[in-house]
Amino acid sequence: MSPLDRYLWREVGAAVLGGLAVIVLAFIGGYLYEVLAPLLQRGADPWVVAQYLAFRVPDALVRGLPIAMLFALLLVLSRMGEESELKAFLAGGISPLRVLFPLLLLAAVLFISGVLIGESIAPKATQSGQSLLRQAVFQKPRALLAPGSTFTDAYGRILYVGQADEGGIGGVRVITAEEILLSERAHFEGGQLVLEGGSRVTYAGSRPRTVARFERGTVPLVELAQDAPGGLSALTLAELHSRIRQYRQSGLPYHAELTAYYRKWAEPAAAFAFTVFAVGLSFFLLGGSRNLGMVGVVVLTFFYYATWSVGRIMGEAGALPPLLAAWGPGTLYAVAGAVLLGVGRR
Incomplete structure (x- = not known):
């Protein structure tokens, strides 16, 4: 050189x-x-x-x-x-x-x-x-979840959180093309989001087909993926x-x-x-x-x-x-x- x-x-x-x-x-x-x-x-x-x-x-x-x-x-x-x-x-x-x-x-x-x-x-x-952020969500969800947060659960379903404050987690919607699970109250438990009662609505095209109530439902979060920065x-x-x-x-x-x-x-x-x-x-x-x-x-x-x-x-x-x-x-x-x-x- x-x-x-x-x-x-x-x-x-x-x-x-x-x-x-x-x-x-x-x-x-x-x-x-x-x-x-x-x-x-x-x-x-x-x-x-x-x-x-x-x-x-x-x-x-x-x-x-x-x-x-x-x-x-x-x-x-x-x-x-x-x-x-x-x-x-x-x-x-x-x-x-x-x-x-x-x-x-x-x-x-x-x-x-x-x-x-x-x-x-x-x-x-x-x-x-x-x-690290996902684990933080599990450990302290109310601090890290904002109203309007969207996730994907272990089954590929869209999970929407409408409320996350000192009162807890609420306004949860679990959405697929065929059905929607609605729950006003939820909490994290053992790696899962537990829905404390709500409704299950199935659809035929764009119209509701059945509506059923449930007392308790679980959403597996083992593969939970939050839209953190730097995804791709x-x-x-x-x-x-x-x-x-x-x-x-x-x-x-x-x-x-x-x-x-x-x-x-x-x-x-x-x-x-x-x-x-x-x-x-x-x-x-x-x-x-x-x-x-x-x-x-x-x-x-x-x-x-x-x-x-x-x-x-x-x-x-x-x-x-x-x-x-x-x-x-x-x-x-x-x-x-x-x-x-x-x-x-x-």
């Missing part, structure tokens, strides 16, 4: 580590604010919440790696442009492509790291965090592929699963697109004696995060083709970077 390569790796690598620490903390803060803060307000155990946040760090690390790469490249190359280092490279016969090559190698390291963590540590940690990120590529195949054979929609499958590759691969974009932009601005500045760095980094979030939502909803939703944001930066490199060379 040449002195130039070592210099670029050292400067960009240090900025990647610093940016990654900030971005991971931002993701963890988002999990806390959106999901876990309401649980703390309702009396959840802070130690359980802290453990869950720790389990989400690997997933935040995978998501944060490409964003940290973009931030670091823009920051370092912008500084090098301001301090005339890039001009010195050009004066010494070092082309933009010569600067690009070692940075692409660094992007390859981040890509491989992201894929490996995303396929090994992150899914297991996310699953452990979800399991807890699956590996093989698990996502298997689920997509099953849904396709059953005629069920699989937009969310296919989007998540493509994103498993597209998110780490975005590091390559960011490298091309950052190098192209830095040398392009050099021609007009302009510099990006910290505000520009933050804006361009946030723009990727915004398109990344919108693409995910639209892909999961089926509003965008999953392939475009996953690969679109990174491709946009790669194309822009290639154009800037071409203009800069001229």
Whole structure:
């Protein structure tokens, strides 16, 4: 490795580590604010919440790696442009492509790291965090269940909780296509939700067929799955592929699963697109004696995060083709970077 390569790796690598620490903390803060803060307000155990946040760090690390790469490249190359280092490279016969090559190698390291963590540590940690929340629901349901919570029980039935307060659990609905169980009072007992009397309504098409009363009913919760954050990120590529195949054979929609499958590759691969974009932009601005500045760095980094979030939502909803939703944001930066490199060379 040449002195130039070592210099670029050292400067960009240090900025990647610093940016990654900030971005991971931002993701963890988002999990806390959106999901876990309401649980703390309702009396959840802070130690359980802290453990869950720790389990989400690997997933935040995978998501944060490409964003940290973009931030670091823009920051370092912008500084090098301001301090005339890039001009010195050009004066010494070092082309933009010569600067690009070692940075692409660094992007390859981040890509491989992201894929490996995303396929090994992150899914297991996310699953452990979800399991932790499920156990917390069993142990302290009134604190962790909010009115309107929806679950899936061991039989695949939809379980709706209408009330969860100091008075107990109530307004429970157990729903399938053929019947609904209605109970105004319920409690957790031995891994099961016990319905304290209610009604069973069966349907023929859209019309009620029979109505019967019952004194006691049980809903098995051994496989209870609460919709915790990071649902599909807890699956590996093989698990996502298997689920997509099953849904396709059953005629069920699989937009969310296919989007998540493509994103498993597209998110780490975005590091390559960011490298091309950052190098192209830095040398392009050099021609007009302009510099990006910290505000520009933050804006361009946030723009990727915004398109990344919108693409995910639209892909999961089926509003965008999953392939475009996953690969679109990174491709946009790669194309822009290639154009800037071409203009800069001229």
